[in-house]
Amino acid sequence: MKTLDTITVTPETVVGEVAKLVTSGWRMITMSCVDLSPEQFEVLYHFDKELAETHLRLTFPKGMAIPSVTPTLFMAVLVENEIKDHFGVCFDGLPLDFDGKLYLEEEVKATPFCKYSTGTKQ
């Protein structure tokens, strides 16, 4: 079975870890959100540097807002907005917040990508 080599981070340390990677020359590729179980979300931060890859794994309970990395790294702005649209995950301190309306219409309140529960936007 293939698994991803990841560095596990917590909501408290994620911004610091991202900043550390960025200063040591890593380039953020993207973030992926997975609906793990009825209780938990997982967000993966993918980085690359001269074709090598590294990933940060952040697991957190549903309903919790995680800190935004956009102030550290502007390229995350669309990804975080997309995750907010699809999964209803809230990011604290997101500078350019489309408020769940990047892809979806204003009247859509459900989060379409959640598998285990149809969460609503906080």
Add this chain to the structure above:
Amino acid sequence: MAFMTGNVLRNLMGKYSTRLYPIEIRPAFEAYRGELYNEIEKCIFCQSCARKCPSQCISIDKEAGLWTCDPFACVYCGICVEACPVNCLHMKSTHRHVATEREMIEQKGTPPKPKKKAADGEAAAPAAEKKAKK
């Protein structure tokens, strides 16, 4: 400076690259995946095509012997053609003709009967075939 001049003057003297489409039609490539059709007399209504189809556009009524494909959902990938165990599905090398209203590809055949009733089934088959050709 104007490097395009040579090109446009060549075009002016040269051949047309476009075609006057409805008047002149390019012959189809042999391998082109066009309209899907079913040689219904060979079909055994096993439903492999319907299961494999990525867009779920084929529906089969085994009892009535009805094979239906929704051409508006079909993505012309040809997966069903490869999945068919009796090779009765084919793709024409031309695309489906323009239609003024929505119509399904519907073909009616005879589902294979259990062994003992095979004799009865044969009598009904020619009639069913005629219908299918319509």
Add this chain to the structure above:
Amino acid sequence: MARTIIPFGPQHPVLPEPIHLKLVVEDEIVKEALPQLGYVHRGLEKLTEIRDFNQMIQIVERVCGICSKIHAMCFCQGVEEMMGIEVPERAKFLRVIWSELHRIHSHLLWLGLYADAFGFESVFMQFWRIREKIMDINEATAGNRVIVSVNVVGGTRADLSPEQCNWILQELDWVEKETKRLQAVMLDDYTVKKRTVGVGVLTREQAYALGAAGPTLRGSGVAQDMRQFKYAAFDKIDFAPVTAPDGDCYSRGKVRFLETLQSVDLVRQAISRMPQGEIATKFKGNPEGELVTRVEQPRGELLYYLKGNGTKFLERVRIRTPTFANIPPLLAMLPGCELADVPVIALSIDPCISCTER
């Protein structure tokens, strides 16, 4: 002219696909640009819950209407790696041939649209005329013009006969000859240079920090191309990334123009080195585990994050397309440019909005 807000898109003739840019303009100089997406959002990743991993190939192909083959290839490579399937050598070469053909036609399409963005209509027609040849090759060998649907997990569905290979080589000679005729126009013409040199500058550092991908990144002087990863048969093909140093629209155009010619060469190499043999391996079982797989699309690096749970339905498919990564750099390029340069800059990242929104 006083401060005005110009709604650019979602339906705008110079934009090939729907993206809305709210431009704050003063004296025809753009002060601020805000994007709005969501006009073609389809939620294809979600379909993995009701379509099994074999059917997903046809679905991921429809993420993009231009580089469909490469999406399917990336997905198949991920599933193969997860399941430990060894792909036959010939299939790897076939994948390279079709994916490079897709790159050629995508770049030719882009070069045409780009020329149209700065009002050079005859060049637009020329490039699209050349592109038609590649479409014919796709149609004759794989059965469709764009969505060729040749990939399956374990190899390819179609094969190339020696006659077809010869025919492809002949047609490519014509494509190369015709493309080279336009080289001076795209790279040296006075009016073209006037409209592209120094427009929409993205420095090397900015490009790297904003996560630009593909020709946008290479146009800023960073030699990063996923084909350096040696996926498919790229380990047996000579390849070096094309770069240009200045980070302006001209550099990005130059990278794409040279890549078109390079891809013609890659197809030739692949055809000449392709071994005989099987084109697909049989396999059993379902994918399990998680991985990230990356390939180079015409627009840049494509990332698939796949997670399988041992059933035939994958747990999660996450697609990161290059345009998605190139929108933040676009927002950094726009402020300070002229209104007339907005289409040129917007096109210089080769926006594929259907890819972006999936």
Add this chain to the structure above:
Amino acid sequence: MTAIILGIIGILLAPVLGGLIAGLDRKVTARMQSRFGPPILQPFYDVFKLFGKEPAIVNVWQVFCAYVYVASAAISVGLLFAGGDLLLLFFVQAVGAVFLVFGALAAPSPYSQVGAHRELLQILAYEPLIILVFVGFYLATGSFKVADILAHNQPLLLQMPLLFLVLGYALTIKLRKSPFDLSTSHHGHQELVKGVLIEYSGPYLALVEVAHWYETVLVLGLCALFWHTSIFGMAILLAVTYFAEVLLDNVTARMTWRWMLGYVWGIGLAMSAVNLVWISFKGA
């Protein structure tokens, strides 16, 4: 009396001629891009179809402006055919051009507004050049009247070749060809879509189109004055000029208005000045 009849003939004939020229233009352009292109009569089909459409207007100002534009274009062509005064002709066509801008400014659409501003800049770019060409005519023939110029005994092209090139600039701007298709272009693939014309539709767009044909004939008529001694020479000069315009359209990208002002004023004014000085010295 003959002058009036000639003028009326001009007004009636010009749209037919202009439409045919537009049709030929599209055909030749298509050939240069190795396409078939539309039938030669396509511009007429388009305009007839537009006339048949239901009018949809933003406000009455726009309608008024469209009428003034077409009327002034027609009158200026009439004046040219009637052998009238070039200065009068110039002012009449300038009124039309300005009203086109007013029509675009009357609509609050940002594209229309930006298009109007650009059109105004284009007018600023080509009007001084046309005036200088007229001055050239005066210096060469001693009169501003077309009838007197026609009575001159040798082709003016020999005396004012640079001014002919300068008029070529004005022609390119008037015909809305690359590199000067800034305020609007024949196809909508431009950042302003259709710029000044974006808010016109139906019959009023048709009027603007007819006015455009008049203007084409007017500027080509001015070009024809450079070889008025023989009909044959006139025809060849016009054919070559127009072909050069189509060619130019196909071999250049669209430029920006800042570039246009610098280029047209800089080179256009310099060429006119040289040519004018040359005529006056030769005359003296």
